[in-house]
Amino acid sequence: MINNKVVLYIAMSLDGYIARKDGSVDWLDDVEGDESDNGYGKFYDSIGTVVMGRLTYDEVLSLTDVFPYADKPCYVYSRSKQTEDPFVVFTHEPLENLIPRLKDTSKGDIWLVGGGQLVQAFLEKRLLDEIYVAIIPKVLGEGIRLFPKGTVPDTFKLLKIERMGQIVALSYKV
Known part of the structure; x- marks a missing residue:
């Protein structure tokens, strides 16, 4: 039996935002982390499948000319054609059908990249196993929240705290 987890791995501002109002993540560019990649490479190597919302997908495409997850199966949730x-499978298949299937077939954990609406849906349907949040010491004042209004209240178990330069990373079991 395969024991893949669904992991939300994401950066968040000190005031709870994962992106500016327009979806931009330019505020992450000048953050003082550790000497390496802040653990991203090790995390990415553990991933077998990537899942994200369409707005997150659009932002990823705006950041680079080469799709960064081309080496992994990638599913993008979209309500429109x-x-x-x-490099992507667009889907609107119910999460409660897709995610258990991916957990059984993925060659590693499933990474929920974002965004906030999809995080909210995963929590509501109890499909998230772990949350890894890198807290960036910046206040944005407004933007896209990690946990949008209406997110089901929940309590998580702290697994680990890491410091990487000015970044603090928190790992939780859902």
Whole structure:
């Protein structure tokens, strides 16, 4: 039996935002982390499948010319028809059907990249196993919240605290 987890791995401002109002994550560019990649490489190596919302997908495409997750199966949730992408499966399949299937077939954990609406849906349907939040010491004042209004209240168990330069990373079991 495969024991893959669904993990939310994400950066958040000190005041709870994962992006600016327009979806931009430029505020992450000048953060003082550790000497390496702040653990991203090790995390990414443990991932077998990537899942994200369409707005997050659009932001990822705006940041680079090369799709950064081309080496992994990637599912993008979208309620509207999208232009085909050779590296992505667009879907609106119910999460409660897709995620258990991916947990059984993925060659590693499933990474929930974002955004807030999808995080909210995963929590509501009890499909998230762990949350890893890198707290960035910046206050944005407004933007896209990690946990949007209406997110089901819950309590998590702290697994680990890490310091990487000015970044504090918190790992929780859901």
